[in-house]
Amino acid sequence: xxxxxxxxxxxxxxxxxxxxxxxxxxxxxxxxxxxxxxxxxxxxxxxxxxxxxxxxxxxxxxxxxxxxxxxxxxxxxxxxxxxxxxxxxxxxxxxxxxxxxxxxxxxxxxxxxxxxxxxxxxxxxxxxxxxxxxxxxxxxxxxxxxxxxxxxxxxxxxxxxxxxxxxxxxxxxxxxxxxxxxxxxxxxxxxxxxxxxxxxxxxxxxxxxxxxxxxxxxxxxxxxxxxxxxxxxxxxxxxxxxxxxxxxxxxxxxxxxxxxxxxxxxxxxxxxxxxxxxxxxxxxxxxxxxxxxxxxxxxxxxxxxxxxxxxx
Numbered sequence: 091x092x093x094x095x096x097x098x099x100x101x102x103x104x105x106x107x108x109x110x111x112x113x114x115x116x117x118x119x120x121x122x123x124x125x126x127x128x129x130x131x132x133x134x135x136x137x138x139x140x141x142x143x144x145x146x147x148x149x150x151x152x153x154x155x156x157x158x159x160x161x162x163x164x165x166x167x168x169x170x171x172x173x174x175x176x177x178x179x180x181x182x183x184x185x186x187x188x189x190x191x192x193x194x195x196x197x198x199x200x201x202x203x204x205x206x207x208x209x210x211x212x213x214x215x216x217x218x219x220x221x222x223x224x225x226x227x228x229x230x231x232x233x234x235x236x237x238x239x240x241x242x243x244x245x246x247x248x249x250x251x252x253x254x255x256x257x258x259x260x261x262x263x264x265x266x267x268x269x270x271x272x273x274x275x276x277x278x279x280x281x282x283x284x285x286x287x288x289x290x291x292x293x294x295x296x297x298x299x300x301x302x303x304x305x306x307x308x309x310x311x312x313x314x315x316x317x318x319x320x321x322x323x324x325x326x327x328x329x330x331x332x333x334x335x336x337x338x339x340x341x342x343x344x345x346x347x348x349x350x351x352x353x354x355x356x357x358x359x360x361x362x363x364x365x366x367x368x369x370x371x372x373x374x375x376x377x378x379x380x381x382x383x384x385x386x387x388x389x390x391x392x393x394x395x396x397x398x399x400x401x402x
Contacts, residue, residue: 091156092176093191094141097212097249101176102136104253105129105260122159129260134171142191150293153194154284161278169269172206173199174259176249177229179211179222189234190296196239197288200273205243206266208259209236214250 092098105127125136137159140152163170175195199207211229214222229236230246240246247259277287284290 091139091173091195092141093143093178094145096141096176096178098138098141098176101174101210101212101249101256102127102138104256105134105136122155129257129264132264134260134264137170142194149190149194150284150290153198153289153293156198157274157278157284157287157289160272160275164271164275164279169271170206171268172208172263172266172270173203174208174210174263175244176210176212178213178216179225179248180213180217181225190292192235192239194289194292197292198272198274199270200276200288201242203270203272204239206263206268206270207239207244208247208263209239209244210247210249210259212249214248 102125106125108123108125121140123138125138127134127136139156140147142149142152144152196204209229211222211226217225226246226248230240231237236244236246245262247255247262249255249259274287274289278284285294
């Protein structure tokens, strides 16, 4: 067992040519498969399980498949000799998926089943040896990693030498001669549903935590949406007020322009009236002048006649 890409199928391929080995971290084993093998003239059966943290399936689906197989084997009185839990040594820390998987694996086995478990680290050639040893020690001693498992009897081994180290791991399990019944097998035999088992409870708790976080995020997004909507409404009101002010300013300018135009036309009209009055005055003055000149001419003419008469 183990996460996707830790080398489960590769481990089995050292003893059986029926295992399909992937070349990357994408899930290769999609269903539980059984591979017969012979070690020290003894026939054994290696059970390859799909990895948790799968690229295409949920952990709940995978646990359900494993639990169903274990239930059937338990009902058929087929006991496991032990379990091999694999982990990549080059992983610089056990992340959320790894920690959850360890917790779920511990609950799947139960305290009595852990003494039949080998915790094996793989891919030692992908990391500097001293660093790999340091990480191995961290895995073995820290409670949140393998510390609790080791305290309950789990054996820690290195899968660092191909078939040689893999054979050593299998021989260690076979030497125990202690068939194991896992806690999840007993729980299901007692009539528990998968989500009621301890291992299922780990996933259930995680799903509930994810649901809680999702709801919190949704609440936060809804609050942000309300704030944005409120701000948008405020901006719309402000824009409407600005538009109203602009409209009023334009109307005032229009009125002022009309007043100015009316004043200009009134002034022109008054000037025209004044000009017309001046023209009338000029015309009247000319008429008076012409009349005066006519009278003067007439008077002059009469005076000439008068003078002539006097001379005569």
